[in-house]
Amino acid sequence: MYLYHNIENDLVINVEQIHARQKLIQKIKQRFATFGYQEIITSTFEQYDLYAKMNGTVNHQEMIKTIDNTGQVLVLRPDVTIPITQQIALHNNELREDLRYFYVQDVFRQAAETKDHRESTQAGVEYFGNPSPQADAEIIALAIQMLQDIQVNNFKIELGHAGFFKQLVTDMNLEKQDLSELKQYIQAKNVTEIEQFLNRLSVDSEVKKVVSTLPFLYGNPLEVILKANNLPLNDEMKNTLQNLKNIYDVLDAYGVVKNVVIDLSLINHMDYYSDMIFQGFIEKVGKPIIMGGRYNTLANQFHSNLPAIGFACDVNLLIEGIDNTTLPSIQPVDIVVTFNQQEEQQGLQLASKLRNENFTVLTYLDSQEKSRIPISTFSIHIKENENILIMKDKQLPFSNAEDVLSLLHRVKERR
The missing domain is CATH 3.30.930.10 (Bira Bifunctional Protein; Domain 2)
Structure with a gap:
């Protein structure tokens, strides 16, 4: 060990x-x-x-x-x-x-x-x-x-x-x-x-x-x-x-x-x-x-x-x-997407769309140990009845990939 x-x-x-x-x-x-x-x-x-x-x-x-x-x-x-x-x-x-x-x-x-x-x-x-x-x-x-x-x-x-x-x-x-x-x-x-x-x-x-x-x-x-x-x-x-x-x-x-x-x-x-x-x-x-x-x-x-x-x-x-x-340091991951087994397809497809927009994205099942999930700028939770984008102390609900992309681009423009 x-x-x-x-x-x-x-x-x-x-x-x-x-x-x-x-x-x-x-x-x-x-x-x-x-x-x-x-x-x-x-x-x-x-x-x-x-x-x-x-x-x-x-x-x-x-x-x-x-x-x-x-x-x-x-x-x-x-x-x-x-x-x-x-x-x-x-x-x-x-x-x-x-x-x-x-x-x-x-x-x-x-x-x-x-x-x-x-x-x-x-x-x-x-x-x-x-x-x-x-x-x-x-x-x-x-x-x-x-x-x-x-x-x-x-x-x-x-x-x-x-x-x-x-x-x-x-x-x-x-x-x-x-x-x-x-x-x-x-x-x-x-x-x-x-x-x-x-x-x-x-x-x-x-x-x-x-x-x-x-x-x-x-x-x-x-x-x-x-x-x-x-x-x-x-x-x-x-x-x-x-x-x-x-x-x-x-x-x-x-x-x-x-x-x-x-x-x-x-x-x-x-x-x-x-x-x-x-x-x-x-x-x-x-x-x-x-x-x-x-x-x-x-x-x-x-x-x-x-x-x-x-x-x-x-x-x-x-x-x-x-x-x-x-020296330039490693930048934190842009987004971590978590989901349970039932929403795996939705979570992985959303991650693919975000990567195509040049975001760095990691995906994890909800059952994964929390200590292994890295710190990220944004977090996305895919749930059965609700999808949430988390940034700092704000939680923003969204319904589909277009909604979350719009939210993310708005945040980027303000920076």
Whole structure:
């Protein structure tokens, strides 16, 4: 009996978690749809070559591989952006109209240093065809409104630019190993190691000044842009700052800049990002739950020219960081219909009509133990000489299904 009791409790908890998760995902989908994005899906299994032959994509050691019955190597979907871009590029060399898509799909990765694998759900959007700052700002504003919809109020969006760092290191002519080392120091904002690294290299003094300042180019967007513009930047880097300023101005028009900071040391692990990049953080989670940016050159690897931008949200991490009180709870049953054996047919037929009107309905015989009948918003008792609809402290008699539907709809309209 004790074992049964534990299993039953676990099942209840699991049902509640599943319900909360699905309600959360539905809210996210609704927000995506309000911005004009349409849902799209990709295959769970992808060709290994799709990722292996591309530059700057998923670490090959993190992909979970399998072999089909023809001997082809497949991978469980490690990324959604790449297959979506491939499909659009196969049918379009260029775009004459904007395309907006969203997805909620599982991705599969294996940590390179362990045998552990991780299945996580990503909710994301991809916007093809529009290279403007307005499109960049739309994506960030959408991410912010998505978080607000699910009552995540304490969050931070860090805005950066892949081009700023790329333009900077181009002037340094670093070897691959040195570049990787510098990226690690900058991502960790390790000022001491950055200075020691620069002292070992023959690097122009002006470039050194910019690189050593990178960890401090974080914070209020207008202040960071002003501070960066006072550094010895080349023309490309100045244009990059202006691009970020243009995006910020549109975000200001959206009214969402209070949650936005600029981080010019931001480096995304996906090398296919070409321009603006951003990531989102919430309390209780020590890594970004949202990552995205502009990837105008990704489609070039499929022989197409498609400017694009998007982001992905890790739903698993998002749920971990949300206070349980903000997660959607299971809604009570709309209606419980009870009847005795003689009125069973009438009760079941009434329940069917109510379900066809999108009410959640449970049915029970009067002889059922009262403790097993769940709490509901409304109760209906079918008796030999009287049918009663009960809501709170009111008892309303009715004669047929049409009468009770009229009563229920009137109550709904008053709410």
